[in-house]
Amino acid sequence: MSDVYAARRTRLRERCHAAGSQSAVISRPANVRYLAGAAPHGSVLLLGRREDLLVCPGPLDDRPGEARPDESLRPHLLAGPGGGDPAVAAADLAAAQDADALAVEEHHLTVARHRAIASVAPHLRLTDLGSSVEQLRVVKDEEEISCLRIGAEIADQALGELLESILVGRTERHLALELERRLVDHGADGPAFPTSVATGPNSGRRGHRPTDRRVEEGDFLSVCLGATYRGYRCEIGRTFVIGTSPADWQIELYDLVFAAQRAGRESLVPGAACRDVDRAARQVLDSAGYAEGLQPLTGHGVGLEIAEDPQLAPSAMGKLDACVPVTVEPGVHLPGRGGVRIDDTLVVRPEADGGPELLTITTKELLAL
Amino acid sequence: MSDVYAARRTRLRERCHAAGSQSAVISRPANVRYLAGAAPHGSVLLLGRREDLLVCPGPLDDRPGEARPDESLRPHLLAGPGGGDPAVAAADLAAAQDADALAVEEHHLTVARHRAIASVAPHLRLTDLGSSVEQLRVVKDEEEISCLRIGAEIADQALGELLESILVGRTERHLALELERRLVDHGADGPAFPTSVATGPNSGRRGHRPTDRRVEEGDFLSVCLGATYRGYRCEIGRTFVIGTSPADWQIELYDLVFAAQRAGRESLVPGAACRDVDRAARQVLDSAGYAEGLQPLTGHGVGLEIAEDPQLAPSAMGKLDACVPVTVEPGVHLPGRGGVRIDDTLVVRPEADGGPELLTITTKELLAL
Numbered sequence: 001m002s003d004v005y006a007a008r009r010t011r012l013r014e015r016c017h018a019a020g021s022q023s024a025v026i027s028r029p030a031n032v033r034y035l036a037g038a039a040p041h042g043s044v045l046l047l048g049r050r051e052d053l054l055v056c057p058g059p060l061d062d063r064p065g066e067a068r069p070d071e072s073l074r075p076h077l078l079a080g081p082g083g084g085d086p087a088v089a090a091a092d093l094a095a096a097q098d099a100d101a102l103a104v105e106e107h108h109l110t111v112a113r114h115r116a117i118a119s120v121a122p123h124l125r126l127t128d129l130g131s132s133v134e135q136l137r138v139v140k141d142e143e144e145i146s147c148l149r150i151g152a153e154i155a156d157q158a159l160g161e162l163l164e165s166i167l168v169g170r171t172e173r174h175l176a177l178e179l180e181r182r183l184v185d186h187g188a189d190g191p192a193f194p195t196s197v198a199t200g201p202n203s204g205r206r207g208h209r210p211t212d213r214r215v216e217e218g219d220f221l222s223v224c225l226g227a228t229y230r231g232y233r234c235e236i237g238r239t240f241v242i243g244t245s246p247a248d249w250q251i252e253l254y255d256l257v258f259a260a261q262r263a264g265r266e267s268l269v270p271g272a273a274c275r276d277v278d279r280a281a282r283q284v285l286d287s288a289g290y291a292e293g294l295q296p297l298t299g300h301g302v303g304l305e306i307a308e309d310p311q312l313a314p315s316a317m318g319k320l321d322a323c324v325p326v327t328v329e330p331g332v333h334l335p336g337r338g339g340v341r342i343d344d345t346l347v348v349r350p351e352a353d354g355g356p357e358l359l360t361i362t363t364k365e366l367l368a369l
Numbered sequence: 370m371s372d373v374y375a376a377r378r379t380r381l382r383e384r385c386h387a388a389g390s391q392s393a394v395i396s397r398p399a400n401v402r403y404l405a406g407a408a409p410h411g412s413v414l415l416l417g418r419r420e421d422l423l424v425c426p427g428p429l430d431d432r433p434g435e436a437r438p439d440e441s442l443r444p445h446l447l448a449g450p451g452g453g454d455p456a457v458a459a460a461d462l463a464a465a466q467d468a469d470a471l472a473v474e475e476h477h478l479t480v481a482r483h484r485a486i487a488s489v490a491p492h493l494r495l496t497d498l499g500s501s502v503e504q505l506r507v508v509k510d511e512e513e514i515s516c517l518r519i520g521a522e523i524a525d526q527a528l529g530e531l532l533e534s535i536l537v538g539r540t541e542r543h544l545a546l547e548l549e550r551r552l553v554d555h556g557a558d559g560p561a562f563p564t565s566v567a568t569g570p571n572s573g574r575r576g577h578r579p580t581d582r583r584v585e586e587g588d589f590l591s592v593c594l595g596a597t598y599r600g601y602r603c604e605i606g607r608t609f610v611i612g613t614s615p616a617d618w619q620i621e622l623y624d625l626v627f628a629a630q631r632a633g634r635e636s637l638v639p640g641a642a643c644r645d646v647d648r649a650a651r652q653v654l655d656s657a658g659y660a661e662g663l664q665p666l667t668g669h670g671v672g673l674e675i676a677e678d679p680q681l682a683p684s685a686m687g688k689l690d691a692c693v694p695v696t697v698e699p700g701v702h703l704p705g706r707g708g709v710r711i712d713d714t715l716v717v718r719p720e721a722d723g724g725p726e727l728l729t730i731t732t733k734e735l736l737a738l
């Protein structure tokens with residue numbers, strides 16, 4: 001694995017050189033982890049002229065199961081409590097390697113830390129690394145996809161077990177906690193994001209935080225969960241109906257959202273414009289009269305963070321590449337009544353390889369539970 | 370409650386005026402919540418020359434149980450998906466109120482957002498608000514303390530129930546999840562921080578993240594958890610021994626940490642220097658030969674965040690005031706063997722009012738479970 005991280009740093013170094021900086025400090029945790037194999041709390045990565053260093057505020061975490069930094073990378077531990085800001089220390093170390101320019105992540109670094117860096121290394125010209133690392137992270141290698149695949153399996157298992165249990169009378173909060181326990185049982189590092197369980201009038205709301213409302217006969221129940229596995233985060237969302245016979249409006253709404261979600265999935269091909277994928281899903285809902293109140297995104301990239309580039313949205317720029325994992329998650333929420341969301345994580349693949357790879361395989365038939 | 374938030378904003382406004390700014394943008398979420406009653410995701414608070422506005426990226430969350438913004442405060446909703454950065458919009462609104470200086474939280478705002486503000490409002494002189502709001506937050510009113518007290522009761526209940534169950538053979542992860550479920554059962558918004566359960570050689574480690582290690586006979590078991598109640602976060606930590614007869618070294622170590630923790634608690638009086646409280650606890654451990662490897666803090670303030678000012682540390686500046694809630698949490702960890710941490714949340718009170726108020730009342734006798 002060591003080679004992987006070193007190769008990523010080489011790619012980033014090339015970008016930095018092209019932009020006129022011989023060195024860079026990476027502070028955003030997911031970016032540090034991507035380039036260093038681990039991101040101990042508060043650590044930053046120095047991409048130096050002579051040597052790369054992982055600058056940590058304290059000792060490394062050596063517990064089993066904890067992500068370890070790449071072995072080709074020398075950790076630099078700041079001594080003692082309050083040993084200072086690792087970003088400032090990294091700038092100092094960059095200056096000691098005779099750098100004259102240092103790129104920083106202006107979208108992550110605070111103004112106060114930026115000032116502290118400028119004052120400790122006044123001869124260093126500070127430039128903006130921008131979202132260079134985030135851009136490198138968009139296309140995943142097979143190792144990363146394999147982590148996402150395992151995470152998706154775990155989420156499918158947790159969801160499947162929940163569906164076998166009695167649901168009526170239980171609260172949204174309890175169901176969410178139960179799902180999170182099952183994720184961990186099946187080997188997840190933890191939930192990829194706060195599990196959402198929405199019943200009745202809450203159903204179909206994106207990012208709904210569970211309340212004390214109890215599941216009732218006749219409810220829609222929407223669930224959205226994901227597992228983190230070795231740092232990689234996936235997402236699955238399903239909507240069910242409680243009781244033996246869904247109402248007509250429920251069946252109609254479900255079929256509509258299902259059609260929208262399928263249209264989105266089917267448009268996931270390498271080279272597709274992100275906004276076209278969004279439009280494919282969105283226009284199904286638009287043309288049925290649900291243009292108002294649709295969520296701003298119909299999907300997004302996933303990886304070391306749960307919401308990464310690309311965005312599948314009306315104003316999104318850019319095209320999809322192969323090996324980019326994204327969610328497709330249209331939904332409709334009718335205030336006071338509830339609604340439907342269906343959410344999968346898929347990997348964009350060329351048609352010759354069988355088209356988009358569905359990672360979250362729980363059925364999307366409308367189950368009456 | 371509306372008066373409370375308006376009064377807080379008035380105090381902040383006075384500080385801003387004294388520092389030469391007629392207006393300010395508050396972006397740090399806990400600070401927004403403190404001044405506005407709620408901090409919808411991504412929102413910022415404009416303290417304007419003519420009017421204060423809560424600038425939100427999208428519609429307000431109107432679910433029952435969700436914190437609502439102060440009614441005296443006008444919400445300003447940015448229209449449509451991707452309606453822009455609320456901090457930038459707030460700067461624009463400040464300029465429209467004829468401000469010529471705008472204070473921002475440089476310790477929270479990123480360099481990129483700061484640049485965006487400067488470019489949208491080039492005639493506005495940007496100054497640093499520093500940690501003005503954090504300083505206002507240190508001394509709590511009785512309403513805030515009451516939320517902490519309820520949170521502490523919830524944590525005590527969750528912990529008490531766990532102690533009645535069978536522990537041997539269960540993993541750290543499961544015990545942690547179980548505690549978090551119980552917190553929510555008893556009415557917490559959620560855990561105040563990731564629950565820590567540490568067994569055997571892991572026991573006594575501050576912030577230990579639960580692993581798959583199972584509880585064994587003869588183990589020390591240290592648990593640290595807290596509830597969030599109406600946004601306020603408290604903390605309790607206890608160490609137990611598993612099995613009927615603790616070893617001599619366990620009893621000795623426990624008694625030592627208990628003595629250190631008591632010394633810390635007893636030194637919590639209004640006017641005490643923070644470093645003296647730290648020293649009171651620390652010197653008990655130092656003089657027993659545990660100077661090496663002690664954690665940098667023996668306690669910290671709590672409130673809308675789990676780690677607030679003041680810090681109880683050797684280099685801490687400042688003195689304690691009445692109505693400041695703090696943790697006292699010394700611990701010793703012996704590599705390979707385990708250790709002890711004891712952690713309470715208390716409110717500093719004058720001696721005439723009975724001295725420090727203990728919020729977390731679970732027994733600190735060494736229980737053999």
